Every structure is written in structure tokens, then in C-alpha cells.
Amino acid sequence: MSGDTATTTTTRRLTPDRELVAAVLASGGEDLRKCMQCATCSAVCELADAKNPGPRKEMLWAQWGLRDRLMGDVDPWLCHQCGDCTLRCPRGARPGDVMAALRRECVIHYAAPHAFGRWVNQPRSLVWIALGAAGVLAAAAVAWQASGVANVELAMAGPRTVFPFWTWLPHWLLGTVFALLLAFDVAVLARGARRFWRDMNTASPSPQPSPRVAGRGGGLPPARGLGASWRAAFRRIVWHEDFGLCAQSHARRTSHLLVVYGMLALWLTSLWVVTARWNPLLEGLVYPLGFWNPWKLLANLAGLSVVLGATLMLVERGERPATAGATRYADGALLGFLLTIVLTGFATELLHFLRVEPLRYAVYAVHLVSVFAFLWVLPYSKLAHAVYRTLALVHAERIGRGQR
Ligand code: SF4
Ligand code: SF4
Incomplete structure (x- = not known):
């Protein structure tokens, strides 16, 4: 080159993903195209800064269908849907709802099989999911009876009271079916979590911890180590601190805490009872548990907590401007599953106490089908947020975006 200044221009072809755009438009982001990039939403969002103008x-990115950038993006997961941006947007583009739609798309994107994840998130799939769950449980019961050794359960039960329903679906059989479902959930979520973590690190790599930078008190906040990031994220989750940061979402903290801790207690008591036969801490436990048994009391209190929290959430959703389409369905489906499981559990308990037959068996069957369906769709449902949001909070701490 003869003294000319060489200028290199790098051209990068962006490939819009039409499926993503269509899904966001159908999932509550139907006003996406109204956005004129005025940045009012970034000005009001407490998560935004100069480098991250969310x-x-x-x-x-959603208008352009840039899937690669959006799927590894940590910001939709840091958003706690306070609604401030949606309230202030001069174009009515509802950016808060678009963030919710992106979280839903992220769950489907990382779930396997991908097509199944999209299918189960459609309202019309619900009846097929219920029928499938009922079919599998019925097949398990029939196979058990056909094996000709059903009486073994009676013999194993010993002096316990054994009811007719439980000779068809003994606890160990139910425990086995549900354990297989849980293994499926863990496998799907672990695969999705691994890919999500990789993509987040590619999109926003964490700076290395540096005492030199940390000591200056300026510039970028220092990155945390992995252990410290997990601890900081855990603290935020335990008290749902982010909900307390915004006046609009402050009330949601109570309902979320009631549901989360109620569900955790229900998981714990279920696990405890299912493993009763092998659990040395439950030596002498005779099923069914008496009303004043501590585990029964804990389960009942946990159920009340879930019902109260889920009801508050439904009321809050009714008061908020309606979100559309699939995001609304995803929220409603999770609350519907939780309420069905807990209310049929309470009804079974009451009918059992009153010995109302055969209604108690019918209600118990609905309860079991609900639990099966819930566990089946769990990795594709809104409950998967617990995994993806936790990872995003940890990553945010690692890249210095966790401190407030
Ligand atoms: S405030 Fe509304 S129009 Fe402005 S950039 Fe945000 S979403 Fe777009
Ligand atoms: S809903 Fe709240 S937290 Fe989420 S992007 Fe909008 S202003 Fe930020």
C-alpha cells in the first residue's frame, strides 16, 4: 500500500429469527413493534446503566429477532417485572411484557425436546397432558395388577390400614413413577442450565477478580468469585429482595414468598413420606398419618401457604393491565396446577377423615393426575424460572452487576 491509510470494515450478517419474533408477539409482546427506541424505559429501569440500556x-433485539443475543442475555432474568417501564413507555410498547415473553422463550429454547416445550405451553395441550398423565397412572396400576403379585403390598403393609385404592396404586409404585418423573425433570433442567450458563458467559464474560481494581473505588465494580456469587444470589432469593426495590412490585413479595416456601415445605414433606419405608428417622411411622403428626401439620400449613399466596397472585394479576397470550397462560397454568394439587389434597384429607366413599378415591385420583402432569411439564413451565433466574443472578454477581 502506498502510504494510504488502510481501513478495515467488518461486516456481520444478522439473521433474524422469524419464529422468535412471532413467539414474542404471541406471548404478550404484541406491542413490540410500537417501540421507537426513545429510551424512556431505560431511564426508569433501575437495572439499566450506560452499558446495559435495558x-x-x-x-x-426482539424486533430484529436476534435469538443469539437474546438467549444468553442476563437482563430479562434480572427483570422482576415491576412494570415501571411499561407504565412510562410513551408508545404503549409494554417493554415489561416483552421481557416476560423473552423469559418464556428462553425456557422453551433451552428445553429438550424443544418442540415438546413449545407444545406444552399452548392452552390446547392441557387436556392432552391431563389425559396422558391419567393414562400412564392407569397403565401402571393395571400392569401392577396383571403381574399377579399385588397382594405382596398387602403383606408388606403388615398391620397398617390398607384401603382398596392403595392396593391398586401402592405408595411404593407411586413413589417410583414420581421418582422417574423427577429424574426426567432434573435431566432436562440440567441440560438447559448448562447451555444457558455457557451462553451467558459468551454474551457477557465475567472479568477476573482483581484486588487492584477493587481497591480503587472507581470504574467497574469488581467481579466476585463463584462461591461469593452464589452466596450473594442466594441472599437475594431467600428474601426476594428485588421485589422490595420497586413500589409497584412490593406487594408481590408477600405472595411469592408464601408460594415459594409453601411449595418447598410440600416437597420436603412429600419426600419424607414417600421415603418413610427406608427412612430411619421415621421408624414406627404408620401411614396414614394422624392429624396432629408434625409432618401432617407441616404439610397442611404449607398447603394453606400455597393457597393463600396463589390466591393473592391471582388477585394481583386481575388488578394489573392484562398481559396477552401465552405469557398469561403460563402464569395461569402454574397457579392452576398448584391450586388444583393443594385443594384436591385438602379435599382428599377431609373426605378420608369423613370416610366418604367412593368420592374420596375419585378426588385422590384427580390429585395424583395433577401431580403427575405438574411434574411432567415442570421443566417447560414457569417453575423452570427458579433454575434460570438463579443462574442469571449468580452470573450477574460474577460480572459485577449484582451489587446495588
Ligand atoms: S420507552 Fe417504549 S418506545 Fe421508548 S424505547 Fe422503551 S419500549 Fe421503546
Ligand atoms: S419491568 Fe421493571 S425491572 Fe423489568 S425491565 Fe421494566 S422497569 Fe426494569
Whole structure:
């Protein structure tokens, strides 16, 4: 080159993903295209800064269908849906709802099989899911009876009271079916979590911890180590601190805490009872448990907590401007599953106490089908947020975006 200044221009072809755009438009982000990039939403969002002007940048990426950028993006998961941006948007583009739609798309994107994840998130799939769950449980019961050794359960039960229903679906058989479902959930979520973590690290790599930078008190906040990031994220989750940061979402903290801790207690008591036969701490436990048994009391209190929290959530959703389409369905489906499981559990308990037959068996069957369906769709449902949001919070701490 003869003294000319060489200028290199790098051209990168962006490939819009039409499926993503269509899914966001159908999942509560139907006003996405109204966005004119005025940045009002970034000005009001407490998560935004000069380098991360969300949710404006997500609005642009979603309009363009930039799946690669959006799926590893940590910001939709840091958003706690306070609604401030949606309230202030001069174009009515509802950026808060677009963030919710992106979280839903992220769950489907990382779930396997992908097509099944999209299918189960459609309202019309619900009846097939219920029929499938009932079919599998019925097949397990029939196979058990056909094996000709059903009486073994009676013999194993010894002096316990054994009811007719439980000779068809003994606890160990139910425990086995549900344990297989849980293994499926863990496998799907672990695969999705691994890919999500990889993509987040590619999209926003964490700076290395540096005492030199940390000591200056300026510039970028220092990155945390992995252990410290987990601890900081855990603290935020335990008290749902992020909900307390915004006046609009402050009330949601109570309902979420009631549901989360109620569910955790229900998981614990279920696990405890299912493993009763092998659990040395439950020596002498005779099923069914008496009303004043501590595990029964804990389960009942946990059920009340879930019902109260889920009801508060439904009321809050009714008061908020309606979100559309699949995001609304995803929220409603999770609350519907939780309420069905807990209310049929309470009804079974009451009918059992009153010995109302055969209604108690019918209600118990609905309860079991609900639990099966819930566990089946769990990795594709809104409950998967617990995994993805936790990882995003840990990553945010690692890249210095966790401190407030
Ligand atoms: S979403 Fe609304 S507030 Fe945000 S940049 Fe677009 S038009 Fe502006
Ligand atoms: S809903 Fe709240 S937290 Fe989420 S992007 Fe909008 S202003 Fe930020």
C-alpha cells in the first residue's frame, strides 16, 4: 500500500429469527413493534446503566429477532417485572411484557425436546397432558395388577390400614413413577442450565477478580468469585429482595414468598413420606398419618401457604393491565396446577377423615393426575424460572452487576 491509510470494515450478517419474533408477539409482546427506541424505559429501569440500556436493547433485539443475543442475555432474568417501564413507555410498547415473553422463550429454547416445550405451553395441550398423565397412572396400576403379585403390598403393609385404592396404586409404585418423573425433570433442567450458563458467559464474560481494581473505588465494580456469587444470589432469593426495590412490585413479595416456601415445605414433606419405608428417622411411622403428626401439620400449613399466596397472585394479576397470550397462560397454568394439587389434597384429607366413599378415591385420583402432569411439564413451565433466574443472578454477581 502506498502510504494510504488502510481501513478495515467488518461486516456481520444478522439473521433474524422469524419464529422468535412471532413467539414474542404471541406471548404478550404484541406491542413490540410500537417501540421507537426513545429510551424512556431505560431511564426508569433501575437495572439499566450506560452499558446495559435495558429494556430498550431487548426491544430492538426482539424486533430484529436476534435469538443469539437474546438467549444468553442476563437482563430479562434480572427483570422482576415491576412494570415501571411499561407504565412510562410513551408508545404503549409494554417493554415489561416483552421481557416476560423473552423469559418464556428462553425456557422453551433451552428445553429438550424443544418442540415438546413449545407444545406444552399452548392452552390446547392441557387436556392432552391431563389425559396422558391419567393414562400412564392407569397403565401402571393395571400392569401392577396383571403381574399377579399385588397382594405382596398387602403383606408388606403388615398391620397398617390398607384401603382398596392403595392396593391398586401402592405408595411404593407411586413413589417410583414420581421418582422417574423427577429424574426426567432434573435431566432436562440440567441440560438447559448448562447451555444457558455457557451462553451467558459468551454474551457477557465475567472479568477476573482483581484486588487492584477493587481497591480503587472507581470504574467497574469488581467481579466476585463463584462461591461469593452464589452466596450473594442466594441472599437475594431467600428474601426476594428485588421485589422490595420497586413500589409497584412490593406487594408481590408477600405472595411469592408464601408460594415459594409453601411449595418447598410440600416437597420436603412429600419426600419424607414417600421415603418413610427406608427412612430411619421415621421408624414406627404408620401411614396414614394422624392429624396432629408434625409432618401432617407441616404439610397442611404449607398447603394453606400455597393457597393463600396463589390466591393473592391471582388477585394481583386481575388488578394489573392484562398481559396477552401465552405469557398469561403460563402464569395461569402454574397457579392452576398448584391450586388444583393443594385443594384436591385438602379435599382428599377431609373426605378420608369423613370416610366418604367412593368420592374420596375419585378426588385422590384427580390429585395424583395433577401431580403427575405438574411434574411432567415442570421443566417447560414457569417453575423452570427458579433454575434460570438463579443462574442469571449468580452470573450477574460474577460480572459485577449484582451489587446495588
Ligand atoms: S419500549 Fe417504549 S420507552 Fe422503551 S424505547 Fe421503546 S418506545 Fe421508548
Ligand atoms: S419491568 Fe421493571 S425491572 Fe423489568 S425491565 Fe421494566 S422497569 Fe426494569
